[in-house]
Structure formats: structure tokens, C-alpha cells
Amino acid sequence: MSTVQLSVRNVTKRFASHQALIGVSLDVAAGDAVVILGPSGCGKTTLLRLIAGLEVPDSGEIWLAGAQVASGGRTLIPPHERGIGFVFQDLALWPHLTVQQNLDFVLESARVPRDSRPLRAREVLELVRIDELSRRYPHELSGGEQQRVALARALVGRPRVLLLDEPLSSLDPELRATLRSELARLQRTLHVTTVYVTHDRDDAAVLADCVVDMRAGKIVSATNTSRKEEPA
Amino acid sequence: MWRWQSSRTMVVGIAIVVFVVCCVLPVGYLLAVSLGGVDVYSAVVLDARQRGLLYNTALLGTGTALLATAAGAPLGIALARMTLPRKALLRLALAAPALLPPYIVGLAWTYLGGSLLSDWTYSLPAAILVLSLVFYPLSMLATEVTMRRIDGRLEEAALVIAPPGHVMWRVTLPLAAPGLFAAALVIFVLAVSEFGVPGLLRVRVYTTEIFTAFAALYDFGRAMLLALPLLLLSLIVAAAAAALLGDRLVITRRTAGIRPAFLDEWRRPAMTGALAVLVVALVFPVAVLVSEARGTRSLSAVFTGSGDAIANSLVLATAGATAVVSVAVWLGYARARAVGRLGQMADILFIVVFAVPSTIVGVGLIGLWNRSGPFGAVYGTDAMLLLGYLARFVPVAALALAASTRYVPVSHEEAAAVCGAGWLRAMWRIVLPQMRLGLAAAWVLTFVLAFGELGVSILVAPPGEATLPIRVYTIIANTPPSHVAALALLQTGIILAPLALLGAAVSLRPSARARGEVG
Numbered sequence: 001m002s003t004v005q006l007s008v009r010n011v012t013k014r015f016a017s018h019q020a021l022i023g024v025s026l027d028v029a030a031g032d033a034v035v036i037l038g039p040s041g042c043g044k045t046t047l048l049r050l051i052a053g054l055e056v057p058d059s060g061e062i063w064l065a066g067a068q069v070a071s072g073g074r075t076l077i078p079p080h081e082r083g084i085g086f087v088f089q090d091l092a093l094w095p096h097l098t099v100q101q102n103l104d105f106v107l108e109s110a111r112v113p114r115d116s117r118p119l120r121a122r123e124v125l126e127l128v129r130i131d132e133l134s135r136r137y138p139h140e141l142s143g144g145e146q147q148r149v150a151l152a153r154a155l156v157g158r159p160r161v162l163l164l165d166e167p168l169s170s171l172d173p174e175l176r177a178t179l180r181s182e183l184a185r186l187q188r189t190l191h192v193t194t195v196y197v198t199h200d201r202d203d204a205a206v207l208a209d210c211v212v213d214m215r216a217g218k219i220v221s222a223t224n225t226s227r228k229e230e231p232a
Numbered sequence: 233m234w235r236w237q238s239s240r241t242m243v244v245g246i247a248i249v250v251f252v253v254c255c256v257l258p259v260g261y262l263l264a265v266s267l268g269g270v271d272v273y274s275a276v277v278l279d280a281r282q283r284g285l286l287y288n289t290a291l292l293g294t295g296t297a298l299l300a301t302a303a304g305a306p307l308g309i310a311l312a313r314m315t316l317p318r319k320a321l322l323r324l325a326l327a328a329p330a331l332l333p334p335y336i337v338g339l340a341w342t343y344l345g346g347s348l349l350s351d352w353t354y355s356l357p358a359a360i361l362v363l364s365l366v367f368y369p370l371s372m373l374a375t376e377v378t379m380r381r382i383d384g385r386l387e388e389a390a391l392v393i394a395p396p397g398h399v400m401w402r403v404t405l406p407l408a409a410p411g412l413f414a415a416a417l418v419i420f421v422l423a424v425s426e427f428g429v430p431g432l433l434r435v436r437v438y439t440t441e442i443f444t445a446f447a448a449l450y451d452f453g454r455a456m457l458l459a460l461p462l463l464l465l466s467l468i469v470a471a472a473a474a475a476l477l478g479d480r481l482v483i484t485r486r487t488a489g490i491r492p493a494f495l496d497e498w499r500r501p502a503m504t505g506a507l508a509v510l511v512v513a514l515v516f517p518v519a520v521l522v523s524e525a526r527g528t529r530s531l532s533a534v535f536t537g538s539g540d541a542i543a544n545s546l547v548l549a550t551a552g553a554t555a556v557v558s559v560a561v562w563l564g565y566a567r568a569r570a571v572g573r574l575g576q577m578a579d580i581l582f583i584v585v586f587a588v589p590s591t592i593v594g595v596g597l598i599g600l601w602n603r604s605g606p607f608g609a610v611y612g613t614d615a616m617l618l619l620g621y622l623a624r625f626v627p628v629a630a631l632a633l634a635a636s637t638r639y640v641p642v643s644h645e646e647a648a649a650v651c652g653a654g655w656l657r658a659m660w661r662i663v664l665p666q667m668r669l670g671l672a673a674a675w676v677l678t679f680v681l682a683f684g685e686l687g688v689s690i691l692v693a694p695p696g697e698a699t700l701p702i703r704v705y706t707i708i709a710n711t712p713p714s715h716v717a718a719l720a721l722l723q724t725g726i727i728l729a730p731l732a733l734l735g736a737a738v739s740l741r742p743s744a745r746a747r748g749e750v751g
Contacts, residue, residue: 052392054492079392092389096406105402109394157393 002029004063005193006051006161011060013046020046022217023060028161028210031191035204038214044197045089047214048163051195052086053079065160080109085154085192087164091146093138099125099149100134106157124156127186144175151183155190162187162194168203180206240655247562251630254559254622255585258596259463265599266460286461288356289424289437295360296367296423297416303509304368305412308375310502313404315493322506323376324735329513330369331727333684333701335428336720338362340517342432343524343713354434362429365513367419371412378411379404384492396494410476417473418583421466425589427687428705438462439687442591446691452599459592470587474580521721527714534718538703542722545683545700548614552621553679556629557671559622564633565663569642582627590687593623597692612694620688625681629674636670637663676730684727 006028013021021043028034036044049055050070051062059072064084069077094102103121112120125131128148138146147167154162164183168176184206187194196207204211204225213221310316311323329337341362345353352358382404390399427439438458446455495502528534535542567578597619601611610616640663648658664671686701693702704719 054388054391078395080394082392084392086389086392088385088389090383090385092383092385094386094390094403094407105390106393109398153389 002031003066004028005030005032005065006195007061007063008047008051009061009063011047011050011057011062013043013050013055013058020217021050021057024214024217024219025060026212026219026222028193028195030193032209033187033194033196033207034210034212035196035198035208036212036214037198037201037204039199042214043217044214045165048086048165048195048197051161052084052163053077053082083157083160085157085159085162087150087154087162087167089166089169091138091150091167093146093149093153095138098135098137099130099141099152102138102149102153103134103156106153110157120156124152127155127189128152128182143171144179147171147179148182151186155186155192160193162192164194164196166198168200169198177202183207243656244562244566247559247566250559250622251563251626254619255626258593258600258623259585259588261600262456262459262592262596263463266456266463282461285436285438285441285458288435289439289462289465291356292359292363292426292430292435292437293420293424295357296363297420299360299364300368300419301371301412301416303364304371304373304415305375306502307368307372307506307509308377309379309400309404309495310498310506311372311376312379313400313493313495314499314502315496316499316503316506321735324731325510325514326372326506327369328728328731329366331680331684331731332366332517332724333428333686333727334363334366334426335432335686335701335705336521336684336724337366337513337517338429338432339704339708339716339720340520343717344516344520356435359429359433359435360423362433363423363426365517367422368509368513370419370422371415374411374415374418375408378408382407387492387494391492391494396497399494414473414476417469417476418587421470421473421587424462425466425587425687427589427591432705432708439589439591442589442595443691446591446595446598452595455595456599459589459595462589463592466587466589467584470584471580474576474583518721518724521717521724524713524717525721528712528718531718534715535722538700538719541698541700541703544614544697546726548617548621548699549679549683552618552625552682553675555618556622556625556678556682557633557675560626560629560674561633561664561667561671563626563630564635565637565659567630567634568637579631582631586624586627590624590685591691593620594688594691597623597688614694614697616692616694617689617697617699620692621678621682621685624685624688625678628681629678632674632677633667633670636667636674639670640666680727680730684723 004027006026008024008026011021011024012019024043024047026034026047036047038044046055050057051064053069053075056073056075057070061068061072062070064077064082067077069075069082094105097105100121103124104117107117107120121134122131125134128151130145130148130152133141133145133149138149141149150167154164167183168179171179180203183196187207194207196203198204208225211223211225212219213223307326311319316322338359341358342353345358386407387399387403390403394402424437425439427443429435430437431440431443438461442455442458442462445451445458525531567575567582570578597616598611601607601616601619603611610619644662644666645655645658648662649655653661684701685699686705689699690702690705693699698706700719700723704716704723707719708716
């Protein structure tokens with residue numbers, strides 16, 4: 001049996017009058033990909049932000065790689081020390097930095113020696129198939145290329161857990177299908193523990209080892225699945 | 233459709249004509265006369281005296297821009313990225329010194345320094361310090377606005393990778409840099425344009441020399457010649473600032489996403505710093521004036537003696553603010569609805585015209601209106617003061633009202649037009665009511681600025697028709713300090729009263745959390 005890499009235990013979160021999460025518990029085994037499905041406002045993004053440390057749970061606990069990172073109202077380990085890779089819905093690529101500099105920022109922060117950084121960056125850019133774009137700025141890239149840069153930035157630090165917040169939602173169906181397959185390929189290659197938030201069941205079919213359904217701040221079902229291959 | 237378009241063209245056209253006549257023509261006239269003069273060569277090739285003036289002026293501008301940015305930018309960062317108690321009230325209090333006429337703070341400084349720092353009181357560093365205390369809120373507010381427009385997700389994406397200090401240094405500040413730099417340039421221009429503080433603290437700069445040449449030596453030609461380098465310097469720097477700001481001056485829509493308060497661990501030192509700045513810039517000057525004014529025998533006698541000046545100022549500032557807003561609202565509308573390069577050109581023009589030093593505006597107005605015929609009928613009346621207010625404050629009011637107009641979607645106007653309303657009716661019933669807060673704010677801002685205006689007023693006011701700033705400034709040399717301090721205090725009270733009312737309203741308003749808004 002695989003070890004649990006991420007554990008969310010009975011977590012609750014409230015924003016003023018809006019109860020975002022109610023007693024949510026979730027375990028993700030190392031190397032698994034969990035896809036969280038649900039309508040807008042059901043608490044999917046809030047759950048990801050709590051795991052990343054961008055929000056603090058009102059109650060409950062969050063564990064990462066055997067270490068408790070947050071507990072009722074307190075951050076025990078700050079976001080940048082949790083070993084998280086995060087792909088935001090709007091990608092959040094830093095507009096004043098080139099692709100290479102976006103990646104360098106991560107490597108600097110991870111204290112990767114200066115002479116190793118170019119190799120690490122090239123490896124991950126080749127992995128996402130955009131190694132020729134390293135000197136471009138985000139606004140010089142197409143939507144699909146920006147998506148790949150965001151993924152490269154999330155992976156270059158070799159995160160313990162990869163969080164993806166509806167990363168394909170703004171793409172046209174054709175590009176979406178292509179990138180979905182690429183994501184599945186990367187996840188299989190790297191065996192990185194992944195939590196993927198979406199409202200699209202096609203994403204779940206291709207990417208998920210486990211599909212979690214959320215409604216109104218609660219997990220209503222969790223189903224283990226076998227992934228469907230999609231032509232790249 | 234044609235009728236709808238034509239009423240808009242007519243109203244905006246009239247506003248543009250007023251803007252050109254009041255704001256552009258005096259400066260254009262001065263430029264034309266200076267450049268067409270017989271001795272332009274001496275304006276270009278600087279003699280030793282001119283070099284000294286340029287050096288002092290540049291030092292005053294650079295020193296003030298640096299010091300005001302050093303004080304204001306961290307406060308702006310704190311307001312934008314920290315969870316501070318009573319933030320709205322704190323912001324209002326920290327912004328208050330910008331509304332005080334600089335010479336009032338300068339006056340307080342001379343009372344304080346006169347006994348404690350005799351050698352340092354009347355010096356260039358003192359002028360830099362005083363102007364920085366008045367202008368730091370501009371840097372603070374510009375920094376806060378710039379930082380609020382940065383999408384919080386860009387910082388969050390960095391926060392999952394790097395500690396907060398590193399995120400601020402590598403992500404937030406580079407994105408905010410153009411806004412900070414533009415604010416510093418604007419402060420530079422305002423500082424080199426200032427007349428009251430260098431005059432009071434006996435610092436020789438271009439503005440004081442222009443005033444001396446005109447008012448003491450009656451040498452109009454020399455005044456215009458001296459105005460040329462200052463005018464060019466102000467226009468170039470202001471144009472650079474406007475170009476740096478791009479469309480950000482008027483675009484008011486906030487970016488999507490959230491603003492992470494990731495610097496909260498420095499909340500305590502930030503609050504301490506903010507309170508220290510508040511004490512030095514606002515509490516101290518007012519306290520010094522209060523202390524000095526207590527020496528007067530009869531406050532009522534002081535106020536009665538200057539009753540005409542007080543009444544003049546109140547009436548003229550009220551009329552001036554109304555006239556300025558009446559013109560600026562249409563210019564602001566036109567700017568807000570302009571697209572592409574035309575809009576950006578309008579921003580540059582507004583900033584450049586606003587940057588023209590007040591003494592130069594005054595000299596330009598006199599040159600333009602002091603002649604026989606219909607122009608002469610205006611010269612020598614209070615209308616010259618109103619023209620001065622229009623010349624100085626229409627650009628800034630137009631920019632503020634353009635931002636306010638942007639909050640009203642174009643579709644609201646289009647919906648009114650589809651329903652059969654003419655453009656004027658659509659403006660009156662649909663657009664202007666939605667802008668009422670912006671209009672009120674622009675009126676109060678203009679009233680406060682006009683009430684404290686000195687540089688133009690002292691040149692164009694008709695003989696015997698003093699405003700309160702002129703009265704305060706001209707009696708400094710030959711009237712007991714307690715008397716002057718009492719008048720300055722009255723002026724400060726009238727200027728800060730609207731702000732205090734706003735502060736009371738803000739502090740009584742329930743917080744966002746209490747209103748149940750997710751923040």
C-alpha cells in the first residue's frame with residue numbers, strides 16, 4: 001500500500017457569512033492523481049488554497065509528507081516551505097520576467113546552485129516541449145504555450161505535491177484535449193502527487209486515479225478509477 | 233443619432249475652448265513671447281547666476297522627490313499589503329498634509345526652527361524637508377493605487393515558492409516601479425514649481441526669482457526669460473511622468489483576484505512608522521501654530537481684522553471650485569470615452585498643464601489679459617483670480633472626473649439612447665447621478681486647493697482684494713508671529729474641516745467584514 005503524501009482532516013473554512021468548507025477530509029497516496037469535481041462555488045479552489053497555505057483553516061488539520069503544515073486557525077509551515085507546485089486558473093505568470101526568469105525565480109528560492117539552474121530549467125522545458133521559448137516574455141506566447149510555462153514553473157522545483165486549479169478552463173476544446181493528454185503523460189512520467197480541480201468530467205476521465213465530487217463545501221463521493229488513454 | 237452626437241460635440245467643444253483659453257493660452261503666450269524675444273540667447277546659455285538658480289532648483293526638486301518617496305512609498309506598500317487597524321481613517325489622516333498649503337507647514341517650521349535650529353531654519357535642506365512633508369502623500373497614494381492594481385495571484389504564485397521579503401523584492405516592486413517612479417517625477421515638478429516655501433525660507437530658486445523680477449523690479453521681460461528654463465524643465469519631466477503612467481491614470485477597474493496581506497509580520501513597525509510620519513507632518517505643525525497663536529491678545533480682533541480676506545477667500549474658492557468642476561466634468565467625460573492614443577495624449581496634456589509653475593501661470597495671465605479692450609475689462613477684477621483657479625486646477629479635476637466617469641459603463645449611455653433619450657438627458661439622468669460622489673470629491677478637492685492657492689493669486693489679485701493666503705504671506709515680515717499663526721491656523725482649520733467630516737463618516741461606517749463582504 002502506498003504512503004499517504006497529503007492528508008486533509010476534517011477541515012472547515014468560513015469567509016464572513018459564506019461557509020466555504022464543512023468538515024472536509026481527503027487522503028492522497030504518493031504518486032496518485034486526485035481530480036476534484038464540482039460546480040462553481042462548491043469549495044474546490046478554497047481546498048487547494050488551504051493545502052498551499054494561501055488560506056488558514058478555521059479548524060481541522062493538513063498534513064504533507066508526514067508533517068503537519070496547518071492546524072485550526074494556525075499556519076505551522078509557511079507556503080514556500082511546503083514543497084508545493086501550483087498552477088493557477090489564470091496561470092499568474094510574472095509579466096516582467098521571461099520564461100527562463102520565471103523558472104529561475106523558483107530555482108533561486110529552492111537554493112539550487114547557480115550552475116545547475118540552466119540544466120534544470122532546460123530539462124523541464126523539454127519535458128513540456130517549449131525549450132525554444134525560454135527567452136520570450138509571457139505576453140509573447142500563445143495560450144497553450146503559456147499553459148506549458150505555468151506547468152514548467154510548477155514542476156521545476158520538483159514539488160512534493162502538484163496543485164492545479166482549473167488550468168485548462170480558458171482553452172478551446174482542441175487545445176484542451178491535447179494539453180490534457182500531456183498532463184496525463186507528465187503525471188505518469190514524474191509520479192508526482194497531484195490534486196487537480198475542475199468542473200469537466202473529461203479531465204477526470206483522463207487524469208484521475210481517484211475522482212472526488214464536491215457540493216456546497218462537502219465531499220459527497222470519492223471513487224477510484226482507471227484512467228482512459230486519450231490520443232496525444 | 234445625429235442630434236445626440238451634436239449636443240455632445242457642442243458641450244465638450246465649449247469645455248475644450250474654455251480649457252484652451254484658461255489653461256493653455258497663458259502658457260502658450262508666455263512661450264511665444266519668450267522664444268520670440270530679443271535675448272533668447274541668454275536664456276539658453278546660462279550665466280553663473282542662472283547656473284546657481286538651476287542648481288538650487290534641481291536640488292530642491294530631486295531632494296524632495298527622493299525624501300517624499302522614501303517616506304511615502306513604504307506607507308503606500310503598508311496600506312496596500314497589510315491588515316492595519318482603521319485603515320481608511322489612517323489613510324485619510326496620512327493624506328491630509330497634501331491638502332495643507334506648503335507655506336503653512338513652512339511657517340510652522342520657521343516658528344519651530346527659529347529658536348532651536350537657527351542656522352538650519354532658512355536653508356535649502358529645510359525647504360526640502362518641508363516640501364517632503366507636504367508631498368509624501370502623493371507618493372503614498374500612488375504606491376497604494378499601483379500595488380492594488382497588481383493581480384494578487386502573481387504574488388501568491390511566488391509565495392508558494394519564496395518567502396514574503398523575496399516576493400516583495402522580485403515580484404511586487406518591479407511591477408510597481410513605473411507607478412512609483414512616475415509619482416517621484418510628479419513630486420519633482422511640484423517641488424520646483426513651488427513658490428511659497430522657498431520664498432519663506434529664503435532659498436533662491438527660479439520661482440522666487442521670477443516673482444522678484446515681476447513684483448519687485450517690475451521687469452516683465454526678465455520674468456518671462458527666467459520662466460522659460462523652468463517651464464521647459466517642468467514640461468519635460470511632467471511629460472515623462474505621464475508617459476510612464478500610460479493609461480493607468482484613468483483606468484480605475486481593479487484587477488481580478490485578491491490582494492494577499494503577506495507582509496503582516498511587519499505590521500507593528502509599519503504602524504509605528506505611520507504614526508511617526510503623521511506626528512511630524514500633521515500634528516507637529518498644527519501644534520506649533522496653536523502654541524504660537526496662544527500669544528495673541530485677542531483672537532477675535534485678529535479674525536475681525538482679516539474678515540474681508542477670509543470672506544473673499546471663501547467666496548472665491550466656492551465660485552472657483554464650482555467653475556472648475558463645471559468645465560472639468562465634460563473634459564473628464566471626453567477623456568474617459570476617448571480610445572487609444574488620443575486618450576493618452578489628453579493625459580499627457582493635462583499633467584503637463586497642471587505642472588506649469590503657479591508663478592508662470594500668473595505671469596502668463598497678466599501678459600495675456602493686461603491690455604486695452606475687452607481683455608482689460610477683466611484685468612483688475614476678481615475674475616482674474618477665477619481665471620487663475622481655472623488655469624491651475626481644471627487639469628487635475630478633469631483627470632479625477634475622467635476616472636469617475638469610467639465607473640459608469642458606456643452601455644448605460646447606450647441604453648438611454650436606445651430608449652430615446654438625447655445625450656444631455658442621458659448625462660443628466662443616467663451618467664452624472666452615478667458620478668455624484670466623484671463630483672463632490674472633485675469639488676471639495678478644488679475648493680481646498682483654491683482656498684490655499686498663493687502663487688497665482690499673489691500676482692493677479694486686484695489691488696486691495698487680498699485672499700487669506702495673500703494676507704498671511706504678506707504680513708509675515710511685519711506682524712507679530714502670534715497674529716500670523718492665528719490666521720494660518722484658521723486657514724488650516726477651514727481646509728481640514730471637510731477632511732475631518734469625511735474621517736468621522738469613515739470611522740462610523742461599518743467595516744467590510746461587518747457588512748458581510750468576503751475580503
